[in-house]
Amino acid sequence: MNAKDNNRIIALDAGHGANRGLHHTGCAANGLVEDELALDFVIRIGHNIRLAGIKTIVTRPDSRLVTLESRGKKAVEADCDLFVSIHINAGPATANGVEAFVAEGDRRSYAIAQQLVNRLAKHDLRNRGAKWDSQSQYSRLRVLRDTYRYMPSVLLEIGFLTNSHDAALLKDKYWRQRVSIDTAEGIIASLAK
Numbered sequence: 001m002n003a004k005d006n007n008r009i010i011a012l013d014a015g016h017g018a019n020r021g022l023h024h025t026g027c028a029a030n031g032l033v034e035d036e037l038a039l040d041f042v043i044r045i046g047h048n049i050r051l052a053g054i055k056t057i058v059t060r061p062d063s064r065l066v067t068l069e070s071r072g073k074k075a076v077e078a079d080c081d082l083f084v085s086i087h088i089n090a091g092p093a094t095a096n097g098v099e100a101f102v103a104e105g106d107r108r109s110y111a112i113a114q115q116l117v118n119r120l121a122k123h124d125l126r127n128r129g130a131k132w133d134s135q136s137q138y139s140r141l142r143v144l145r146d147t148y149r150y151m152p153s154v155l156l157e158i159g160f161l162t163n164s165h166d167a168a169l170l171k172d173k174y175w176r177q178r179v180s181i182d183t184a185e186g187i188i189a190s191l192a193k
């Protein structure tokens with residue numbers, strides 16, 4: 001046990017945000033909006049991490065959009081021990097489930113990502129596994145590139161809001177709370193290593 005063990009900090013990044021308070025920058029379907037759901041998860045996950053006595057910082061504290069480059073920078077400057085970005089997926093109506101991305105070749109983060117995906121899959125989500133960022137084309141993955149040299153860094157996609165099964169789960173705040181408690185436990189478990 002070193003001094004750092006009592007002073008762990010988790011960076012939580014709610015994907016996207018409302019630009020000028022008007023335009024949502026994530027995806028929307030089935031009455032759900034990605035950036036609002038991502039912030040809801042970050043608030044719930046953060047609360048449960050802090051209940052365990054571990055500190056958190058949030059890169060986007062409210063509904064307003066913040067730049068991608070500010071997110072990783074904030075986590076690195078705060079000397080965080082883990083960076084977790086929360087997103088909700090979109091795709092064809094048949095695509096469903098939970099997956100996570102890490103920077104290509106970052107095996108330390110990959111193991112944490114796989115552990116988190118396995119936990120979330122127990123909440124009635126299809127397990128799509130952990131993936132390298134080269135398997136996705138989106139700019140959101142910049143946050144992984146900005147952080148993984150300094151701390152393990154994982155981008156979680158919690159279900160597809162374009163899929164009716166996943167959307168029904170995402171609308172249920174009790175389900176979101178259970179998933180958030182489990183995600184917080186998984187994050188804390190990853191620190192023990």
Ligand SMILES: [Zn+2]
Pocket residue numbers: 015016026027034087088140
């Ligand atoms: Zn997203």
